[in-house]
Amino acid sequence: MDLEAILDVMGCKTRRDIINLLTDEPRFVSEISKELEVGQKAIIEHLRAMEELGLLSSSFQKIERGRPRKYYDISQDIQIQIFIGPGAIKMNVISQEFSELHTLEGRIHMGETEVTEELQKLIEKYDDAKKHAERLLVELDAKNKNSQPEPQTNPLNKS
Numbered sequence: 001m002d003l004e005a006i007l008d009v010m011g012c013k014t015r016r017d018i019i020n021l022l023t024d025e026p027r028f029v030s031e032i033s034k035e036l037e038v039g040q041k042a043i044i045e046h047l048r049a050m051e052e053l054g055l056l057s058s059s060f061q062k063i064e065r066g067r068p069r070k071y072y073d074i075s076q077d078i079q080i081q082i083f084i085g086p087g088a089i090k091m092n093v094i095s096q097e098f099s100e101l102h103t104l105e106g107r108i109h110m111g112e113t114e115v116t117e118e119l120q121k122l123i124e125k126y127d128d129a130k131k132h133a134e135r136l137l138v139e140l141d142a143k144n145k146n147s148q149p150e151p152q153t154n155p156l157n158k159s
Contacts, residue, residue, distance in 0.1 A: 003093050005053050006080060014038055015046050019074065022056070026073035047072050077102050 009015050017036050033040045050056040057075035060068040083090040104115050
């Protein structure tokens with residue numbers, strides 16, 4: 001996910017407020033509009049921008065009377081790290097490959113203790129990925145050594 005686009009979206013207070021509302025439960029446009037006291041057209045534009053970026057997802061749900069409503073929800077966990085210090089500014093988005101770990105971490109922080117087996121499976125998955133990456137690195141090193149030209153000897157220096 002593009003860090004600049006995320007920061008652009010998060011730079012808008014209305015969008016942050018929308019995301020904050022959606023942390024509780026999925027909502028539809030008129031609920032968000034009423035809660036934030038912002039016009040529906042503006043809410044729709046904010047939702048569209050965040051959905052295009054991938055921060056939000058939407059789905060239609062039938063209601064008892066009337067046509068189905070389009071509900072919006074947070075589509076994925078995203079973690080941004082920003083470090084500002086003398087002589088340095090560093091920003092990055094924590095990659096999706098660790099989203100499972102972050103989800104488990106969140107469950108642990110919420111008091112859940114029955115995640116040991118899931119953590120062990122995740123560790124095995126990461127170990128397998130590490131071993132595979134190491135094999136690829138060895139393979140790449142071997143290819144690089146084979147593709148390098150052998151050192152040239154000077155024909156004038158015959159021993």
